[in-house]
Amino acid sequence: MKELQILSPDGKNRMIPFEGDRICLGRSTTVELSYPNDSGLSRQHMVIERAGENWTVVDLGSKNGTMLNGQPLTVKTTLKSGDRIMAGHLILICDGLSSRPSAPVVVFDAPDPSFDETTSTTVITNLEGIMKADAKQPSGFASAQVAALIRAGNELSGNRPLPELFRFILDLSIDAVKGDRGILLTLEDGTLVPQANRGEGFRISTTVRNRVVDSGASVLVCDTDKDSALRASRSIVEQNIRSLMAVPLQTGKEIIGIIYVDSPSILRQFSKDDLNLLTVMANVAAVRIEHTRLAEMERAKQIMARDLDQAAEIQQRYLPSVAPKIKGLDLAGHNAPCRTVGGDYFDFFPYDGSRVAMVLGDVSGKGMPASLLMMGLQARVQALAEEPKNLASVMTRLNRLTSANCPANRFITVFFCILDGETGELTFCNAGHNPPLIIRNNGEYEQLEGGGPVIGILPSIEYREYKQSLEVGDTLVIYSDGVTEAADASDDEFETERLAETVRRSRHLPALEIVEAINQAVGAHAAGAPQADDITIIVARRVAQ
Numbered sequence: 001m002k003e004l005q006i007l008s009p010d011g012k013n014r015m016i017p018f019e020g021d022r023i024c025l026g027r028s029t030t031v032e033l034s035y036p037n038d039s040g041l042s043r044q045h046m047v048i049e050r051a052g053e054n055w056t057v058v059d060l061g062s063k064n065g066t067m068l069n070g071q072p073l074t075v076k077t078t079l080k081s082g083d084r085i086m087a088g089h090l091i092l093i094c095d096g097l098s099s100r101p102s103a104p105v106v107v108f109d110a111p112d113p114s115f116d117e118t119t120s121t122t123v124i125t126n127l128e129g130i131m132k133a134d135a136k137q138p139s140g141f142a143s144a145q146v147a148a149l150i151r152a153g154n155e156l157s158g159n160r161p162l163p164e165l166f167r168f169i170l171d172l173s174i175d176a177v178k179g180d181r182g183i184l185l186t187l188e189d190g191t192l193v194p195q196a197n198r199g200e201g202f203r204i205s206t207t208v209r210n211r212v213v214d215s216g217a218s219v220l221v222c223d224t225d226k227d228s229a230l231r232a233s234r235s236i237v238e239q240n241i242r243s244l245m246a247v248p249l250q251t252g253k254e255i256i257g258i259i260y261v262d263s264p265s266i267l268r269q270f271s272k273d274d275l276n277l278l279t280v281m282a283n284v285a286a287v288r289i290e291h292t293r294l295a296e297m298e299r300a301k302q303i304m305a306r307d308l309d310q311a312a313e314i315q316q317r318y319l320p321s322v323a324p325k326i327k328g329l330d331l332a333g334h335n336a337p338c339r340t341v342g343g344d345y346f347d348f349f350p351y352d353g354s355r356v357a358m359v360l361g362d363v364s365g366k367g368m369p370a371s372l373l374m375m376g377l378q379a380r381v382q383a384l385a386e387e388p389k390n391l392a393s394v395m396t397r398l399n400r401l402t403s404a405n406c407p408a409n410r411f412i413t414v415f416f417c418i419l420d421g422e423t424g425e426l427t428f429c430n431a432g433h434n435p436p437l438i439i440r441n442n443g444e445y446e447q448l449e450g451g452g453p454v455i456g457i458l459p460s461i462e463y464r465e466y467k468q469s470l471e472v473g474d475t476l477v478i479y480s481d482g483v484t485e486a487a488d489a490s491d492d493e494f495e496t497e498r499l500a501e502t503v504r505r506s507r508h509l510p511a512l513e514i515v516e517a518i519n520q521a522v523g524a525h526a527a528g529a530p531q532a533d534d535i536t537i538i539v540a541r542r543v544a545q
Helices: 127-132 143-155 162-177 206-215 234-239 272-317 367-384 391-403 495-505 511-526
Strands: 003-007 013-017 022-026 046-051 054-059 066-068 084-087 090-094 181-188 191-198 219-221 243-251 254-263 329-336 344-350 355-363 412-420 425-431 437-439 445-447 466-469 475-479 535-542
Touching: 054 066, 143 272, 162 181, 162 191, 162 254, 162 272, 191 254, 206 219, 206 243, 206 254, 219 272, 243 272, 254 272, 272 367, 329 344, 329 355, 329 511, 344 367, 344 535, 355 367, 355 475, 355 535, 367 391, 367 412, 391 412, 391 425, 412 475, 437 495, 445 495, 475 495, 475 511, 495 511, 511 535
Parallel strands: none
Antiparallel strands: 003 013, 003 090, 022 046, 046 054, 066 084, 084 090, 181 191, 181 254, 219 243, 243 254, 329 535, 344 355, 355 412, 412 425, 425 466, 437 445, 437 475, 475 535
C-alpha cells in the first residue's frame, strides 16, 4: 500500500502517503491527521501503525467508534488494499488512487460530408423551436408546458428574498396550469404554514393534505362531483371546487411544503399533464427555496459573527488592559473567552495610599447570554466599589441587585478583596467562587477558605468578610474555573494542585510572567483540546517597597 485517500463531507480529497511508523487521526491538533471541527471524532480517535511490511488499524476507545468495511472495528486489524475506514464524518480508503476513475479520452472526428441533417432519423432543434412547436405533435409535452418549465428555470435562477420567492413560485404554478387560485405552504416544525396565496378562504381537504405530506404523492382530482370520497367533503362543497391539484415541495426525500391549486370551472378541468408539470415545477421550486434558505442562514450567520466580533471588542474595553501601579504590589490580569464573547469579569480599583480592590466574577453559561449578564455585573460593581467600608455589605447589596434581574437558570460567582501593599493585609469576601491561592515565599501554598453562596439566586443572603495577610514575596492568585477545569484528550483536568505547582515554580518572576506561565501550563496540559470555558486570572505579588 502506498497511499491513504481521505474523503471529507465538504467533497475534498486528501492523499496521505504511508510513511513513518504511525498515523493517528482525531480532533486534537497534536495528531498527524487533525480534524478539529469534526464533531464525530474523539480527540484521539484511531491509529494506523506499521507492522513489518503491513499496516494495521485500531480504534483508540473512541466515543462513536470506527467502521472497517461496514463493520465495527473492535480489535487491531491488518489493512489490505481497497479497505474502507469510516471515522466521524470521514471515509479513508487504502490505496485510494485506485478508486479514482481515470480521465476519459475524448476524440472529435473530422466533419463527415455524408451527415444529413434533413433525414427523418436526425432531429435538430433549440429552445426557441421547442417553445414554438405544435402542441399537437406526439412529443409528450405541449409547447405551453415546455415554455412554463423553461420560464420557471430561468426565473428561479435569480436571487430573491424568501417572501418574494414564495409569491413568485405560486404565480408561476397557477399560470402554468391555468388555475383559478392557489396557496403555497411550508412545513415548519411539523405544521403547514401559509407563505403565499392567490385567493381567499382556503379549506383544503385533510385527505388530500395527508396524502401529499405523508407519502409525497401528487394528487389530482379532475372532477370532484365524480369522486365519492370528496363529493361529500364539506370543504369541497362550500367552496364550489370542481377540479384541484396538490403537489409536494420536495427536495430528495424531504417534503418541505405543498403547492395547492384549484378551479371552480367545469370548463377547465386539470389533466394528468397539468399534474406532471406542477409536480416538476414544485420540485425545481423546492430546491430553489432550500438554496435561498441556506443562503439567508449564511448571511445571518455572517451578520451574527460580525456583531459578535464588535460585541467582543466592546466587552474587552470594559476589562482593564493593564494593571494599576500600587506601591508594594506587582499586579497582572488576563482574560481569554472560550467563545467570541465571554461571561468572566475582572477589575482593579486603586484607592488612596497603597490599597487596591480586586474582583473576579464568573457568570454561569457561555456566549452572548453570559456576556450580557457580565456587563450588568460590571456596572453594579463599578457603582459599589468606591471606598467600601465593609466588603460583606458590598457583596450583600450586589447579590440583592443582581437577584432582581438575574434569570432563574443563571447565577454568578464573585470573589472581591482589598489588599494593602504596605501592610500586606488582605480583606476578602467570596460568593461561591473558587478559593484563591496564596503561594508563600518559601513555596508552600494555601487556599483562602470562607465564603457564602453564589449571587443572583437568593436575594436575602447576608455575606461575611474574612482576613488574611501577605508577606513580602508571597503571591495571591485569583482564577476562574476555566483554569482548573481545563481538560486534556482523556478528560483529565488541570486542577488546583497543578496550578499551585506552576505558580510555585515561577513565584519569583514578575506577576505578568506568572500569568503567562499559567497559560502555558494550561495549554500544554490540554494538548490542543478545545478551550471549554473562559479563562481569567489575577496575580498579585507583594514586593519590597
